[in-house]
Amino acid sequence: MDVPPESASVPAAPEAVPERSDSASILFGGAPLVLSDSPAAKPTSSWQGFLAKFGLATKPSPQEIARLEHAERQARFEEEVRRAVWTRAVSVLVANRKGGVGKTPVSLLLSGAMASVRGGSVAVLDAADDSGALRLRAEGTPRLGMGELVRDINQVKTAGQLKGYTAPQTSFADVIGSAPERPRLSGEDIVCVSKVVDEFYSIRVMDSGNVYRAEAFQGAVSVTDVLVIPITNAGDAVIDALELLRQLRSAGGAPERLADTAVVLRLHDGRPETPAVADEVERLLRDAGVTTLLDIPYDAHIAERGELTLGKLQPATREAFVAAAAAAVRTLQDNVSND
Template sequence: MDREASASVLFGGAAPATPAATPGKATKGFRGALASIGLPIKPSAAETAELSAVAEAEARRAQNETIIRQATWTRAVSILVNNPKGGTGKTPTSLLLGGIIASIRGGSTAIVEFSDDPGALNYRAEGSPRLGLGELVRDVAGIKTAGQLHGYTAPQTSFASVIASTGRRERLTGEAVVAVSNVIDEFYGIRVMDTGNQPTSSAFRGAVSVADVLVIPVLNAGDSVLEAIQLLDELRDAGGQPAELAARAIAVRLTDGRPESETVREEVARLLRDAGVRSLHEIPYDEHIAARGQLTLTSLDPATRDAFAAATAAVIRTLQEAVTPASTTIRKA
């Protein structure tokens, strides 16, 4: 054990994890029964393969969590979640991606609704806050402390803070998006933006102007992927910072339970790859997401959480590339 690891143990930290070794004796089936009475029976090939797969999954999980936990920047950073096609999972992706970040990093993550009109974020998040995005837009010039800003949020069990619409509000403008973002960035390290379906709107353009990484949720459906590709084309055509977002785009493919064609799956992956999407992350079907109710990380299937953690780690790595340690510029529209 090196000095750093030793000091961690001496001063309250955990001992470094060691890879799980394959047991010397079988533990399952008939071979396990024989081993249990003292016979020197080794694990079967199937049991050995299963144990190896479990160990590899645990190693990947630990690696992804380390990437998410240890990343740092010299300013607040932001993630834009968008696909112009409605019903592709923008809100669940925003909540779960932001929730994974907050749960691993211990908070300092705001998930904010930047759609033109009120969306579903308030319904899918935990809690029933009295104040939300509409009131924050109204009061934004007077927010000077973290305590004030906290009053417009819905705290989540993941330790994320959600800022969504609690009722009817005025149509969001790009100027309001930038103003709210600047205030959030004073008190939160990471901002996740759940956006709407109008990429030509003022609100969306405002969100683009204060974004560092683009995450595109897609389904295995033609309209879902074609509208995502059109979004990327429009961002590239705009040049500058929007084009940089397109170049760094990451896709998350969700499964909503409808029958799917393997041919369509392969074509969706090909189209996204040809459109320059950096990576495509698969999220398995999960009843908790499909139920369209309030989302909590603890209610997800472990495989779903691991898949979102892998996607989140990719987003964090991309953020580290996009935001250099020397970057201290506050992005404004």
């Protein structure tokens, strides 16, 4: 897919060195990034590394160059996420009417990548009209959640009180899920909860439902700064994504801006894929004005459909979510600065 200049720093997928088995990120056990002119940045593999120890100059191999470029790129993504600041809390809405495209995993893992880099202050909400799967896919079994928070919202005055409705994650994100029997959420419920959450968290991520006309979805759109759309390489997933963009643009104003700046994440779920379908997906998105498309590689931990832990992802998948977090943060900075 042709990528415009403003999105060129975000690669389709961070897999420049497929054979690598560790993460380039220091957050996930990789080595700290060093400047290219420092001794530690000299070739370190095989005979090149041996000669470098004695101060003998050698030309880095293509594999070594690719490894260093990959590490530098990942470090830039992390720096973008870590250093981003706003004068108010900001929000991300994860949406696609098509079920099974990964809205809940993306909500958890994208927020987890942000929280792990920034050291927390990221909340994830179940913003579906009916109870969603967020509580089931998150770590932990909290006693309270979205339904109880809506009920008690006028009594929540401190960060400590709000924490009681969350499930803390090992990524440092906090999840506010829903019990299966909670009442249907209204648009006002989403707005009221968002206002309270924004008092105590810097970033709010919302996992939406499948009905665009639902009150809860409309409420979520009204308190969103950037839209993230998960898709797969399948026609129905892309058609529903395009319909979402169309509806938002038809509303004008802030919803139209969400459509124009949407970040699309293409998840590879292990099902057979063909280059022709992938090319058509990219063409349709490009024609619809999408300028940021990133790939999330297949990961067995996501495919298991159980509890998700950021640290259990494969290194390439974790890095892909950090790249996605950088793309979302970049869009947040543009959108919020234009308020």
